[in-house]
Amino acid sequence: MTRTHLDQTLANSRVVVVAGSGGVGKTTLSAALAVRAAIGGRRVAVVTIDPAKRLADALGIAGQTAIGNEPVRIPLDDAHGELWALMLDTRSTFDALVDRYSPNADQAQRIRSNLFYKNISGALSGTQEYMAAEKLYDLNGDERFDLVIVDTPPTRQALDFLSAPARLRRFIDHPVYRIVIAPSSVGLRAVSAVSQPVLRAIAKVVGAQALDDALAFFRAFQGLDAGFRQRAHDVDRVLHEPSTAYIIVTSGQAEPVAEATYFVDALESANVAVSLVVANRLMPYFGGGDISLPAPLAGNLRELADERRAEESNLEVLRTARPDTPWIRVPLVPELVDERLDTFASLRLLGRALGDAD
Numbered sequence: 001m002t003r004t005h006l007d008q009t010l011a012n013s014r015v016v017v018v019a020g021s022g023g024v025g026k027t028t029l030s031a032a033l034a035v036r037a038a039i040g041g042r043r044v045a046v047v048t049i050d051p052a053k054r055l056a057d058a059l060g061i062a063g064q065t066a067i068g069n070e071p072v073r074i075p076l077d078d079a080h081g082e083l084w085a086l087m088l089d090t091r092s093t094f095d096a097l098v099d100r101y102s103p104n105a106d107q108a109q110r111i112r113s114n115l116f117y118k119n120i121s122g123a124l125s126g127t128q129e130y131m132a133a134e135k136l137y138d139l140n141g142d143e144r145f146d147l148v149i150v151d152t153p154p155t156r157q158a159l160d161f162l163s164a165p166a167r168l169r170r171f172i173d174h175p176v177y178r179i180v181i182a183p184s185s186v187g188l189r190a191v192s193a194v195s196q197p198v199l200r201a202i203a204k205v206v207g208a209q210a211l212d213d214a215l216a217f218f219r220a221f222q223g224l225d226a227g228f229r230q231r232a233h234d235v236d237r238v239l240h241e242p243s244t245a246y247i248i249v250t251s252g253q254a255e256p257v258a259e260a261t262y263f264v265d266a267l268e269s270a271n272v273a274v275s276l277v278v279a280n281r282l283m284p285y286f287g288g289g290d291i292s293l294p295a296p297l298a299g300n301l302r303e304l305a306d307e308r309r310a311e312e313s314n315l316e317v318l319r320t321a322r323p324d325t326p327w328i329r330v331p332l333v334p335e336l337v338d339e340r341l342d343t344f345a346s347l348r349l350l351g352r353a354l355g356d357a358d
């Protein structure tokens with residue numbers, strides 16, 4: 001039932017968001033799901049967020065092409081569909097938005113060269129989540145693709161990704177932001193910002209130069225806010241559409257399983273149904289103890305069997321808490337462990353394993 005559920009999710013969704021706690025295999029599974037969907041006939045774009053670039057490199061080796069912020073086609077002989085991959089570059093995605101909504105090239109240039117902008121566009125917490133959502137929106141409207149699979153950044157807050165557009169809107173509408181941009185709109189640009197008490201206090205903490213950069217940014221940003229607000233609204237709509245599916249990944253360890261349970265609850269209270277939970281990298285079953293092995297090996301086998309039992313009881317907690325949420329198991333694929341063979345071949349392997357799962 002669940003295997004069919006996975007393939008149905010890949011066949012019927014326009015967007016699949018892959019979320020879960022850190023290190024559980026989100027990036028790897030996003031790529032493997034994309035491979036599977038492309039083999040099955042869909043024209044897929046997969047956006048990965050992998051700062052280490054290992055996965056992108058692995059895909060790039062197969063395609064002899066470097067993977068960047070724009071989709072590149074990955075050759076896949078046995079596919080009925082197409083596989084395209086890109087790696088989210090937060091900064092370039094933000095730059096593209098600035099260009100799109102700036103009234104003229106001059107203003108875009110002023111924003112892009114501003115120091116404060118340079119800092120927030122790459123590093124501000126939340127920017128990456130929003131830009132991932134933004135990229136998703138952009139690809140969703142791209143006629144080359146009929147399925148977009150989005151890897152999400154590692155996060156402790158289940159809803160960071162989902163709530164990113166709303167947070168951006170709140171920021172734009174925040175009274176402080178309005179106050180900060182106000183002087184230039186009433187022609188008081190010449191008055192030093194630092195003469196205002198609130199800002200003077202802030203300047204003491206962050207430094208006058210940093211504050212001036214920030215103010216210059218907000219002023220330059222004027223005129224773009226309406227566009228950004230509308231865009232955030234549209235992105236939000238796509239995140240909540242029924243054709244957008246959410247897949248939660250977990251390992252068999254107690255903590256990620258508890259987090260996955262929490263993720264499912266949190267998404268549901270935000271009116272988003274989780275299509276599938278993937279329990280990834282599970283210990284394989286090594287058979288019964290009917291062969292006699294030398295002591296060290298028998299000891300190893302016992303340890304692995306203990307680990308497998310622990311995983312099963314951790315997952316039981318999830319199944320009991322969420323009996324209606326479909327889920328599948330994905331075994332540990334030895335080729336993917338460590339950096340041994342993080343290649344396209346192993347992704348295909350995993351893509352196929354997804355079908356055999358359960």
Ligand SMILES: Nc1ncnc2c1ncn2[C@@H]1O[C@H](COP(=O)(O)OP(=O)(O)OP(=O)(O)O)[C@@H](O)[C@H]1O
Pocket residue numbers: 021022023024025026027028029049050153154280281282330331332333334336337338339342350
């Ligand atoms: N089924 C699997 N079998 C074996 N190894 C796996 C499997 N799935 C993922 N891995 C390995 O686990 C490691 C972490 O995977 P990955 O980078 O995809 O996790 P992530 O959730 O994206 O991490 P992060 O939260 O840091 O972005 C990688 O070395 C990957 O090759």
Ligand SMILES: [Mg+2]
Pocket residue numbers: 026027028049050151154
């Ligand atoms: Mg990742």
